[in-house]
Amino acid sequence: MADETERADDAAAKLTEAEARERLADLAAALEAANRAYHQDDAPEISDADYDALKRENAAIEARFPNLKRSDSPTEQVGAAPAEGFSKITHAEGMLSLANAFDDADVTDFVAGIRRYLGLAPEAPLAFTAEPKIDGLSLSLRYEGGALVSAATRGDGVTGENVTANARTIDDIPTQITGAPDVLEVRGEVYMSHADFAALNERQSAAGTKTFANPRNAAAGSLRQLDPEVTRARPLRFFAYSWGQVSAQLAPTQKQAIARLEKLGFQTNPLTRRCETLDEMLAQYATIEEGRATLGYDIDGVVYKLDDLALQDRLGLRSTTPRWAIAHKFPAELAWTRLESIDIQVGRTGALSPVARLTPVTVGGVVVSNATLHNEDYIAGRDAKGGEIRGGRDIRVGDWVQVYRAGDVIPKIADVDLLKRPEDAQPYRFPTTCPECGSDAVREEGDAVRRCTGGLVCPAQAVEKLRHFVSRAAFDIEGLGAKQVEAFHADGWVREPADIFELKEKYGQGLQQLKNREGWGERSAQNLFDAIDERRRIALGRVIFALGIRHVGEVAASDLARHFGTWAAFIDTVDRAAAEPAASAPDAKARRPLLADSPAWSEITGIDGIGEAVAVALATTLSQEAERASVDRLIGHLDIQPPPARATDGSPVAGKTVVFTGTLEKMTRAEAKAQAERLGAKVSGSVSAKTDILVAGPGAGSKATKAAELGIETLDEDEWLALIGRGDG
Ligand code: I6G
Numbered sequence: 125m126a127d128e129t130e131r132a133d134d135a136a137a138k139l140t141e142a143e144a145r146e147r148l149a150d151l152a153a154a155l156e157a158a159n160r161a162y163h164q165d166d167a168p169e170i171s172d173a174d175y176d177a178l179k180r181e182n183a184a185i186e187a188r189f190p191n192l193k194r195s196d197s198p199t200e201q202v203g204a205a206p207a208e209g210f211s212k213i214t215h216a217e218g219m220l221s222l223a224n225a226f227d228d229a230d231v232t233d234f235v236a237g238i239r240r241y242l243g244l245a246p247e248a249p250l251a252f253t254a255e256p257k258i259d260g261l262s263l264s265l266r267y268e269g270g271a272l273v274s275a276a277t278r279g280d281g282v283t284g285e286n287v288t289a290n291a292r293t294i295d296d297i298p299t300q301i302t303g304a305p306d307v308l309e310v311r312g313e314v315y316m317s318h319a320d321f322a323a324l325n326e327r328q329s330a331a332g333t334k335t336f337a338n339p340r341n342a343a344a345g346s347l348r349q350l351d352p353e354v355t356r357a358r359p360l361r362f363f364a365y366s367w368g369q370v371s372a373q374l375a376p377t378q379k380q381a382i383a384r385l386e387k388l389g390f391q392t393n394p395l396t397r398r399c400e401t402l403d404e405m406l407a408q409y410a411t412i413e414e415g416r417a418t419l420g421y422d423i424d425g426v427v428y429k430l431d432d433l434a435l436q437d438r439l440g441l442r443s444t445t446p447r448w449a450i451a452h453k454f455p456a457e458l459a460w461t462r463l464e465s466i467d468i469q470v471g472r473t474g475a476l477s478p479v480a481r482l483t484p485v486t487v488g489g490v491v492v493s494n495a496t497l498h499n500e501d502y503i504a505g506r507d508a509k510g511g512e513i514r515g516g517r518d519i520r521v522g523d524w525v526q527v528y529r530a531g532d533v534i535p536k537i538a539d540v541d542l543l544k545r546p547e548d549a550q551p552y553r554f555p556t557t558c559p560e561c562g563s564d565a566v567r568e569e570g571d572a573v574r575r576c577t578g579g580l581v582c583p584a585q586a587v588e589k590l591r592h593f594v595s596r597a598a599f600d601i602e603g604l605g606a607k608q609v610e611a612f613h614a615d616g617w618v619r620e621p622a623d624i625f626e627l628k629e630k631y632g633q634g635l636q637q638l639k640n641r642e643g644w645g646e647r648s649a650q651n652l653f654d655a656i657d658e659r660r661r662i663a664l665g666r667v668i669f670a671l672g673i674r675h676v677g678e679v680a681a682s683d684l685a686r687h688f689g690t691w692a693a694f695i696d697t698v699d700r701a702a703a704e705p706a707a708s709a710p711d712a713k714a715r716r717p718l719l720a721d722s723p724a725w726s727e728i729t730g731i732d733g734i735g736e737a738v739a740v741a742l743a744t745t746l747s748q749e750a751e752r753a754s755v756d757r758l759i760g761h762l763d764i765q766p767p768p769a770r771a772t773d774g775s776p777v778a779g780k781t782v783v784f785t786g787t788l789e790k791m792t793r794a795e796a797k798a799q800a801e802r803l804g805a806k807v808s809g810s811v812s813a814k815t816d817i818l819v820a821g822p823g824a825g826s827k828a829t830k831a832a833e834l835g836i837e838t839l840d841e842d843e844w845l846a847l848i849g850r851g852d853g
Pocket of ligand 1: 222255257427449
């Protein structure tokens with residue numbers, strides 16, 4: 125996993141800002157579609173590993189370009205989109221959120237503001253509770269007559285998802301309580317302990333299913349399962365910290381109310397304290413922060429609440445946050461350490477990536493000894509446009525540097541302490557030759573990254589290319605992963621992809637040679653040859669992706685495969701494009717007037733989703749002599765298959781916008797919508813000029829009138845079913 129994360133990071137470091145923006149948009153759409161397929165349609169379209177890889181790539185790009193983080197960023201989604209499988213529950217009392225304090229001064233202001241609001245003198249007594257803020261998922265449990273009747277997630281604070289059946293499977297949540305008010309909504313946090321999280325991920329990974337990035341995602345993903353038996357098998361816990369609707373007050377103070385919840389059978393946090401002064405509040409914050417690493421579950425701050433409930437009532441709410449409570453957040457996970465050296469790693473496309481080797485330091489409970497330094501500009505204190513970062517401070521070997529971890533991605537260097545810089549520290553000189561093969565490493569105009577020009581001569585590039593070639597979305601040969609292919613390369617058995625398909629011929633006689641190698645027995649050797657043979661027949665999209673050409677990711681490869689259908693059509697067009705005038709233009713501006721004389725080039729860039737960067741990469745890479753010879757040799761071993769038909773291929777409604785109105789008699793509205801979407805239609809709730817088809821049942825009103833005015837095709841339910849091939853006849 126660390127390797128994959130690092131690779132995602134390396135890839136992100138190579139993107140320009142424009143490429144990153146475009147890629148983030150693609151990833152948001154792809155992940156949204158995958159979430160919908162998994163959570164709403166219950167029909168995953170991509171493997172969990174591919175899903176995780178997309179998420180990792182997204183996180184890496186966001187970490188590299190925080191300013192490009194989208195408002196609908198997939199990293200903000202805690203595991204699951206609201207699933208249609210869950211009905212909705214409107215909270216009897218809104219589920220609020222908390223305002224944040226980021227330092228002691230904010231907490232001082234919070235207390236002073238309350239005193240002002242209540243007209244209290246500075247010396248008048250005013251007590252608060254202080255307790256850890258659990259990093260989990262808020263849940264509201266409704267009890268009536270002592271019985272648990274519903275459980276709902278926070279949702280948007282007004283309406284949440286009905287997860288009652290799942291909540292009933294959690295040991296910490298009693299289904300029956302005695303001595304409670306007739307109506308009682310208990311609120312708190314569902315979470316997973318570190319130990320349970322690690323064990324769950326181990327089980328998931330052993331079973332080849334999706335692992336979770338952190339305990340919070342694991343808790344959210346486990347609670348929002350359509351099958352409660354899945355939730356039952358997940359080790360979820362619950363701390364009660366608050367309440368919503370109650371038919372009778374629980375107690376006069378916050379502390380006593382929490383004690384009452386505990387008496388009713390709920391777990392409450394043992395670190396909750398009553399504090400009589402601001403100093404006591406801050407001391408409790410320090411105590412909790414100090415013990416954070418030993419708690420065994422994630423917390424992200426301390427919550428202070430005014431203790432007197434009558435005063436809480438007087439203070440009331442701002443729009444969505446109570447005036448009487450605040451969350452004092454812990455600072456980001458940061459640590460200072462010494463930069464011992466800078467190593468340069470060479471990637472598949474020849475990119476030179478600097479890696480900081482650090483004196484090991486603990487950052488948020490994890491020992492860190494490596495961090496990314498992105499590229500040479502980053503080390504020099506410049507951004508890609510030449511502007512200053514870190515106030516222009518460069519990073520030198522020997523410096524004290526600040527390391528931070530954001531979520532799950534590879535650690536980064538945030539800052540450097542110039543006061544501690546050794547006198548003899550020298551500005552870092554980024555290599556201009558490849559440390560692996562000695563070839564020139566050049567940086568092209570507009571590229572943030574310096575690249576080795578050695579191509580296949582460079583062993584580092586060759587190995588990275590091979591690792592990519594056998595990766596899951598490429599050839600995915602069972603028994604031939606990154607480790608094995610690296611070993612074969614080191615021994616000179618596999619220098620380029622075609623060698624994989626000649627392994628048996630060259631080294632497989634009697635299996636003796638392979639059998640004699642470490643880790644291989646007769647059975648595994650035979651299995652490997654069988655798995656390789658199986659992959660001779662392979663889809664065009666996988667082949668194009670497996671070549672590891674810059675900018676040609678899985679999506680672009682699949683778009684190209686879909687457009688060309690065969691390898692011959694693809695390579696013929698690329699060859700013609702490489703010979704056309706557009707291919708030798710230095711940039712997009714110079715290329716424009718040449719397009720009229722470049723039909724093959726225009727065909728490639730005219731494919732939906734394929735831009736100039738892809739066309740340039742295809743034309744230049746596949747016209748390099750050595751590279752091309754290697755590709756041709758590979759193709760000679762393969763039986764390349766056209767892409768499979770899409771479920772929506774041939775659908776009469778693919779790409780159309782459909783509106784359903786009136787009563788449907790043969791299916792529910794939800795079913796009609798799901799069916800239309802499966803066929804590639806977009807279902808909208810309102811009629812506009814963009815609507816292609818209105819399906820109107822009895823009782824259709826203004827939508828039918830508007831559609832008629834706009835001249836939009838209107839079908840009744842039977843006509844619609846006939847159109848999509850589901851008619852009775
Ligand atoms: O999101 C929250 C976390 C912890 C809370 C909260 C809390 O108390 C320990 N308390 C309240 C009242 C709210 N949110 C709204």
